[in-house]
Amino acid sequence: MTGLLRALIVDDEPLAIERLEVICSRLPDLEVVGTANDGAEAMHQIERLEPDLVLLDITMPSVDGIAVAARLARWDSPPAVVFVTAHDGFALEAFDLEAIDYVLKPVSPERLARAVARVASRRGERRRGGESQWLSELWVPHRESLLRLPVSEIDRIEAERD
Numbered sequence: 001m002t003g004l005l006r007a008l009i010v011d012d013e014p015l016a017i018e019r020l021e022v023i024c025s026r027l028p029d030l031e032v033v034g035t036a037n038d039g040a041e042a043m044h045q046i047e048r049l050e051p052d053l054v055l056l057d058i059t060m061p062s063v064d065g066i067a068v069a070a071r072l073a074r075w076d077s078p079p080a081v082v083f084v085t086a087h088d089g090f091a092l093e094a095f096d097l098e099a100i101d102y103v104l105k106p107v108s109p110e111r112l113a114r115a116v117a118r119v120a121s122r123r124g125e126r127r128r129g130g131e132s133q134w135l136s137e138l139w140v141p142h143r144e145s146l147l148r149l150p151v152s153e154i155d156r157i158e159a160e161r162d
Contacts, residue, residue: 004031005120008049010042010065011035011057011084016105020055020084023109030116039063043071051079053119058085058094066090069097080119084112091146095139102139102146 007030009020017035024032034049036042040063046054054072058065065083072078083094086105094102100122101115138154139146 004029005052005116005123006031006033006049007053007055007116008033008042008045008051008079009035009055010037010039010045010060010068011055012037012060013057016057016084020107020112023107023112024055026109027113027116029120039065039068042068046072046079052123053080053082053116055082055084058083058087058090066093066097069094069099073097080122082115082119088144088146091139091141104145 007024009017009024009032011017011020014037017037021032021035024030030053033051034045036045038060042054042056043063045051054068056065056068065085069081069083072081081094081097081099082101082103083090083099084103084105084107088102088104091102100119103111103115136151138149138151140149141147
């Protein structure tokens with residue numbers, strides 16, 4: 001990766017913001033440039049600060065995280081979005097909005113580090129023009145989380161019929 005990733009943390013819970021700030025401060029390639037408490041403030045801060053990455057909660061008053069991501073998806077060069085939420089039920093909708101990752105609370109430093117590494121990797125691909133027109137990975141529900149499977153490792157997909 002070249003340069004620091006500049007991140008904005010968006011969550012309506014002050015303790016969640018504080019916890020993410022502490023975890024982010026330990027990641028050498030990440031700099032938190034601001035925080036926001038709701039979606040409306042997030043959009044203002046994104047326009048003002050131009051972060052590379054938005055760590056975005058989903059359930060917030062007024063404008064929620066899904067609405068923020070939907071607005072960003074219409075931009076020509078939006079920041080990367082990593083959802084950080086306590087709710088696993090929005091994952092499909094999140095990935096339809098081209099989220100890079102979906103991290104469940106409580107957030108572990110290792111899990112957030114992996115999400116940030118994905119953002120950094122994608123950032124490098126975008127700079128090199130290396131984005132493929134083909135899907136490179138699938139997200140599969142497994143127990144209480146989601147697994148990311150590289151398409152290159154899938155031999156066959158079977159669907160169960162009810």
